[in-house]
Amino acid sequence: QAKQNKYDNFQVIRLQEKPETGRSLALKADLKRAFANDELELYFQPKVDLHSFKIVGAECLLRWNHPLDGIIVPGSFIEAAESYNMMNEVGYWVLERAFHSAMLLEGLGLDIQVSVNISPTQLYDSKFVAKVKRLAGLYRVNLANIELELTEDVALSNSLLVKRQLGQIKALGLSIAVDDFGKGYSNLAYIRDIELDTIKIDKTFVMGLDRNPVNKAIIQASQLIAGALGCKVIAEGIESVEHLHALREIGIDKGQGFLFSKAVPFERLVELIHTDLMVGDSLAYRNRTG
Numbered sequence: 001q002a003k004q005n006k007y008d009n010f011q012v013i014r015l016q017e018k019p020e021t022g023r024s025l026a027l028k029a030d031l032k033r034a035f036a037n038d039e040l041e042l043y044f045q046p047k048v049d050l051h052s053f054k055i056v057g058a059e060c061l062l063r064w065n066h067p068l069d070g071i072i073v074p075g076s077f078i079e080a081a082e083s084y085n086m087m088n089e090v091g092y093w094v095l096e097r098a099f100h101s102a103m104l105l106e107g108l109g110l111d112i113q114v115s116v117n118i119s120p121t122q123l124y125d126s127k128f129v130a131k132v133k134r135l136a137g138l139y140r141v142n143l144a145n146i147e148l149e150l151t152e153d154v155a156l157s158n159s160l161l162v163k164r165q166l167g168q169i170k171a172l173g174l175s176i177a178v179d180d181f182g183k184g185y186s187n188l189a190y191i192r193d194i195e196l197d198t199i200k201i202d203k204t205f206v207m208g209l210d211r212n213p214v215n216k217a218i219i220q221a222s223q224l225i226a227g228a229l230g231c232k233v234i235a236e237g238i239e240s241v242e243h244l245h246a247l248r249e250i251g252i253d254k255g256q257g258f259l260f261s262k263a264v265p266f267e268r269l270v271e272l273i274h275t276d277l278m279v280g281d282s283l284a285y286r287n288r289t290g
C-alpha cells in the first residue's frame, strides 16, 4: 500500500489553483515590482452636484504608471493582484493614500468626500476594522468624509464577519456606498441589514438610458429603494448632456462621468475644485441654449 504522502493535501489545493502560465508569472513579478517601486498611483474622479456642477466628492481610482506601457487602468491588474494574494496589501496602500488625500483637502479648507473602492478580500480580512482605526488615528480627518465603496456581493453579503465589520465601520463614523448598484445578482433583502449612506447606480444603466426604457425604470427603482432606506443616490457613467438631463428629470442630483472629468491626479483635482468646474463654460452654455 502506498504510503500517505504528506504533500497530498497540498497538491489537491495546488491543482485547483489557476495554473501559472509564463505570462501570468511575468505579470505577477511585474506587479510586485510596481508595488515595491511606487509605480502605483491614486487618481481622483470628481463627483458633481448635477445642478450647481460643484465638486462634492472624488472617487479614488488606482492607476499603474508602467515604465514601458504608461498609465494602465485597473481592469486587468486588480484581478491579477487578487489572484496573487496582493489585494489586501494594495488595498491598504490605497486606503492610506485616501486618508492622506482627505487630510490634504481638509487642510485646504475643502469639504470634499473621498471615496475608496474596497475589495471583498479586504472585508473578509478580520483585521480590516483595526486597520481602518489605525489610519483614523494617524490622519484625524472627518471620518464622514471617507466613504467606502463596496460591490453588491460584499455589501449585501450574509457573512457575519462582513456584517460585523461594516457595523463597526459605520460606528466609527465612515460612510458606506454600494457601488455598481443593480449590476450584481444581489441578495437584495440584505440591504435592510446595513446602514447604507449611498447607492451608486451602475454606469451601464446610465449609458443605456437612450437605448432601452428599462434602464430608466431601474434607475427609478433604485431611487425608490434609496428613499425608503433614507440614503443618497449617485449615478456614474455620465458621458453626455443627454444623460445629464435624463438623470435630472428622474431626480438624481449627484453624479460622475467623463462629461465632467475623468480621473485626474490629486493636484489637478484641487485645481478643478478651485476653478469651479471644468465642464463649466461649455456645459453651462449648452444648458442655457437648450
Ligand code: C2E
Binding pocket: 045, 060, 061, 062, 073, 074, 075, 078, 091, 094, 117, 118, 119, 149, 179, 180, 203, 236, 237, 238, 239, 256, 257, 258, 259, 263
Ligand atoms: P468603479 O468603482 O465602478 O469605478 C468607476 C469606473 O468607471 C472607473 O474605471 C472610471 O474611470 C469609469 N468611469 C467613470 N466615468 C465614466 C464614464 O463616463 N464613462 C465610462 N465609460 N467609464 C467611466 P477604472 O478607473 O478603470 O476602474 C475600474 C474598476 O476597478 C472600478 O470600478 C473599481 O471596481 C476597480 N478599482 C479601481 N480602483 C480600485 C482600488 O483602489 N481598489 C479596488 N479594490 N478596486 C478598484
Ligand code: MG
Binding pocket: 059, 117, 149, 179
Ligand atoms: Mg467605485
Ligand code: MG
Binding pocket: 179, 180, 200, 202, 203, 236
Ligand atoms: Mg462603480
Ligand code: MG
Binding pocket: 180, 202, 203, 236
Ligand atoms: Mg462600475
